[in-house]
Amino acid sequence: MLNKNFLNFSVKLLLKEKGDYLFSFIIFGFIIFIVTSVLLISESIKRDLLVALQNEGQIIVKNTKGGRYYPLNDNHIDSLLQVSGVDDVIGKVDGYYNFAQDRRFFKIAVDDDLNDTSMVVSKDIYKILKDFKYEKEFNFLIPPKNKLTLQIKDVIDSTIISNNTIFVNEYIARQILQMEEDEYSYLDIVVPNSDEIENIALIIPRIFPNFLVLPNYEIEADYDHLYYYKGGIFMILYIVALISFFILLKNQISSVYGSKRKEIAILRSIGFSIKDIISLKFIQNFLVTVGAYFTALMLSYAYVFVFNAPLLRNIFLGEIEKEVVFTPIFDLKMLVLIFIFTVVPYLASILIPSWRLAIEDVSEAMK
Amino acid sequence: MFCRIILIIFLSTCMLNAKMFQSVDKKNGEFIQSGKSKYYCSNCAMYLPRYYKTNHIYKNKQYCSLHCLYDSLKGKIPDGDVKVVDVKSLKFIDAKKAYYVVGSDKMGTMTYNSKYAFKSFDDAKEFVKLYGGKIVNFLEAYETTKEDFLKDIELLETTKEKKTYKLGKRVYEKKCQKVDVTAYESIASLKADLKRVCKRVRRDRDLQAVTEYLWDVVKKNKELKSFGKIKYTKKDKCPICGMFVYKYPKWVAMLELGGKKIYFDGVKDMFKYIIKNRDKIDYDKVYVTDYFSGKKIEALFAHYVFGSNVYGPMGNEFVPFYSEKDANSFRKDHYGIAVYGFLQIIEDKDIMEDMKEL
Known part of the structure; x- marks a missing residue:
């Protein structure tokens, strides 16, 4: 009986009660919208962090003394190169510049394609510099009395990585950070065989007990933990979403047992089979839920990646980083998971009571 | 180690x-x-x-x-x-x-x-x-x-192989005008001239790396230890066990026989094949993957750690290394029993028997 007329009839019946269905559509869509937006923001931040991590070596080491960080030098590089399994050790320069006027630290990172007179800043930093009338150039004050003036060559979008960063070449970075030619902030250790990373991460502290050794799998785990969507604030959000979802389901079930009870009985009495009634209900609710699901997905993509998630972003980034943009991601696994946990229970909550009513005696239902 | x-x-x-x-x-x-x-x-x-x-x-x-x-x-x-x-x-x-x-x-x-x-x-x-x-x-x-001299040279060579030459080549190609290395009689005069032509190189370590790369590798034609990776396709299978080799890139071995390349998913299978077809194989055309670097190395000169706690696709493996020093340090770190040479494994039947018994 699943033909064009049947479909027409289903849709007409749906439109007849559009008030009821619109309510479900809006509530259901809103729940999906909130959950998807939160997941998109957290996944996007995580992806950015992991992409940045992929550009580093397999192990990062930092020098510490009494818990404070100290620079490393070429001798450290030469010693670490002697460890079997290490293919290369790359000295990296980074650090923070104290912008005392605004009581704020800017991160200084290296981009060797820049010349000695220019720098690239993020939108967030540019906004701050503009407030202090540094629109085209900026003066770095290098104690005791030196001044280094750099032109703002470019302003880039702020991501979670670059929002507080000024890019300069290595030579200039060393001047700003007052580091000697053979000093490094941290070392990237390249270990080609991933099975050996753990072993080498254990060997290094035996050579340099004061080193902080961070294998990439540990940093990855830290990032995962930071935006762990099964715990903390995410859990509260899910519980709220779930409770609203269940209230919605309860509403649907009671409506099936209430006003819809007679409708099903009438349909049965005019010759609809049980299968037809289930198909009818399935078509109606499938249109509502899937429609709501895709609308919510589109809205949340636009909300997060076009409008940069106003309000929700503050949960993740705080008030300060206003210009951060989220890098668009597409995670099919996540979307399928949301579909399974929302659309499927919703449909089940309609179809099971409908089926139970359909198999009841028609005269009983009409009473 | x-x-x-x-x-x-x-x-x-x-x-x-x-x-x-x-x-x-x-x-x-x-x-x-x-x-x-x-x-x-x-x-x-x-x-x-x-x-x-x-x-x-x-x-x-x-x-x-x-x-x-x-x-x-x-x-x-x-x-x-x-x-x-x-x-x-x-x-x-x-x-x-x-x-x-x-x-x-x-x-x-x-x-x-x-x-x-x-x-x-x-x-x-x-x-x-x-x-x-x-x-x-x-x-x-x-x-x-x-x-101390020999030990010092060994340490310096390791640094050069792992870092200096790579860095020197990269910096030279990116930041220097090209020079004719053969025209220089001393390494110090080469470096002095490089300082002039590599204007964007400011750190002495980078300039030293360029100098050593040009002097040792370009002028003296010093042979570097690795020659890329073993190349294979998704269709290549090990003739001994029938497994696809692309799934185990850290262990791939390869030999050339009659103009054809034969791939193995581990060194153990490669040795089984070589022992079976000993008379046909040219040992100079057998290659294995260095465990630490993942680079293609000549099997004949490699050092194989036997009985370690690191397993290959077929269980216990001979783990290959270019350098004897690396092999020994791996043996100590991973509880290996012995380090063997290529010919030793082929000629001594007991080694393959021991491998079966592990």
Whole structure:
């Protein structure tokens, strides 16, 4: 009986009660919208962090003394190169510049394609510099009395990585950070065989007990933990979403047992089979839920990646980083998971009571 | 590996402070050479002010260390006047009357066993009190340099292979005008000219890397240890076990037989195949993947660790290494039983039998 007329009839019946269905559509869509937006923001931040991590070596080491960080030098590089399994050790320069006027630290990172007179800043930093009338150039004050003036060559979008960063070449970075030619902030250790990373991460502290050794799998785990969507604030959000979802389901079930009870009985009495009634209900609710699901997905993509998630972003980034943009991601696994946990229970909550009513005696239902 | 770690610990105990102990500002040092290569070691072209406290002078040539002096004299004891920097005053003094402190905690130059000289015995004693070591005269220090020489060369070669040549090549191609290396008679003059043509290179370490790369690899055609990776397709299967090799890139082995390339998913299967077809195979055309670097190496010269706790796709494996040092350190770290050579495994039937029994 699943033909064009049947479909027409289903849709007409749906439109007849559009008030009821619109309510479900809006509530259901809103729940999906909130959950998807939160997941998109957290996944996007995580992806950015992991992409940045992929550009580093397999192990990062930092020098510490009494818990404070100290620079490393070429001798450290030469010693670490002697460890079997290490293919290369790359000295990296980074650090923070104290912008005392605004009581704020800017991160200084290296981009060797820049010349000695220019720098690239993020939108967030540019906004701050503009407030202090540094629109085209900026003066770095290098104690005791030196001044280094750099032109703002470019302003880039702020991501979670670059929002507080000024890019300069290595030579200039060393001047700003007052580091000697053979000093490094941290070392990237390249270990080609991933099975050996753990072993080498254990060997290094035996050579340099004061080193902080961070294998990439540990940093990855830290990032995962930071935006762990099964715990903390995410859990509260899910519980709220779930409770609203269940209230919605309860509403649907009671409506099936209430006003819809007679409708099903009438349909049965005019010759609809049980299968037809289930198909009818399935078509109606499938249109509502899937429609709501895709609308919510589109809205949340636009909300997060076009409008940069106003309000929700503050949960993740705080008030300060206003210009951060989220890098668009597409995670099919996540979307399928949301579909399974929302659309499927919703449909089940309609179809099971409908089926139970359909198999009841028609005269009983009409009473 | 344990001895190696002890050695590296020894090398690095003095490195808590970021700046190198040997370095001084060039204004505070004495540099006797003239011309463009005034500030470069005659033997290795390293920047002399950076290693000033271990500088030596012999026959109007300035060297960054006793190691370089020994190297340039090919081990002969210098017959004339030798001068060395007094660590206390930073002035050159007669090396033959100086007091050398050997083996202190302070990092040496070109050696794992540091050697610093003092004019007065009391200064040397005070240094020993602070940083340890033993006070000796010039000849004894020279003798120690001789004893350390091979080990020092090995450490320096490792650094060159792993870092210097790669860095040098990259910097040269990106930031330097091209030079004709054959036109230079000394490494120091090459470096002096490179300073002129590599204007965007500011760090001495980068310039030194370019110099060593051009001198050793381009001029002297030094052969580098690796030649890329073994290339295979998704269709290649191991003839012994039938497994696809692309799934196990860390273990791929390959041999060429009659113009055809045969791939294996591990060294063990490769040896089984070779033992079966011993007469047909040219051992020079057999390649394995170095476990640490993932690079293609010649199987004939590789070292194989037997009985370790690292398993390949077919269980227990012979784990291949280019360097014997790496093989030994891996054996110790991963509880290996022995390190074998290629021919040893093929000729000694017991080894394959032992492998079956593991």
